[in-house]
Amino acid sequence: MDAERPACAALTKSGKPCRALAVLDTPYCNMHGPHARAIQIKGGKHRANAYRLEDKMSPRLKDVVALLGEAAQQVHSGEITPAQGSSLASIATALVKVVESAEVEMRLSVLEVRQKRGSDGFSEE
Numbered sequence: 001m002d003a004e005r006p007a008c009a010a011l012t013k014s015g016k017p018c019r020a021l022a023v024l025d026t027p028y029c030n031m032h033g034p035h036a037r038a039i040q041i042k043g044g045k046h047r048a049n050a051y052r053l054e055d056k057m058s059p060r061l062k063d064v065v066a067l068l069g070e071a072a073q074q075v076h077s078g079e080i081t082p083a084q085g086s087s088l089a090s091i092a093t094a095l096v097k098v099v100e101s102a103e104v105e106m107r108l109s110v111l112e113v114r115q116k117r118g119s120d121g122f123s124e125e
């Protein structure tokens with residue numbers, strides 16, 4: 001952290017002072033400064049892609065994505081510490097691994113059933 005730079009002068013959505021560092025020569029951070037709109041628009045494009053991706057995600061993974069997005073903003077504005085953010089990210093990573101293995105197992109058993117059906121009577125779906 002740069003001690004020369006003051007904290008952002010804006011308030012967060014919860015009404016507390018934003019604790020992100022101000023961008024050089026401005027009183028605001030990236031999220032609250034004059035370029036915030038452009039950053040939000042860019043974020044919007046990323047979100048549009050994210051929404052398409054989310055359609056293919058399990059509800060459990062969607063929850064994790066939402067939680068991590070919220071945590072990133074909270075770390076940025078100082079509502080939670082970077083250590084708390086890292087802790088959430090570690091838990092989320094573990095959760096995603098468990099969900100992924102469960103999904104792989106499920107898809108594998110579907111393939112095994114199909115293969116068994118195929119070898120029994122050569123029936124295609």
Ligand SMILES: [Zn+2]
Pocket residue numbers: 008009010018019020028029030031032
């Ligand atoms: Zn700010």
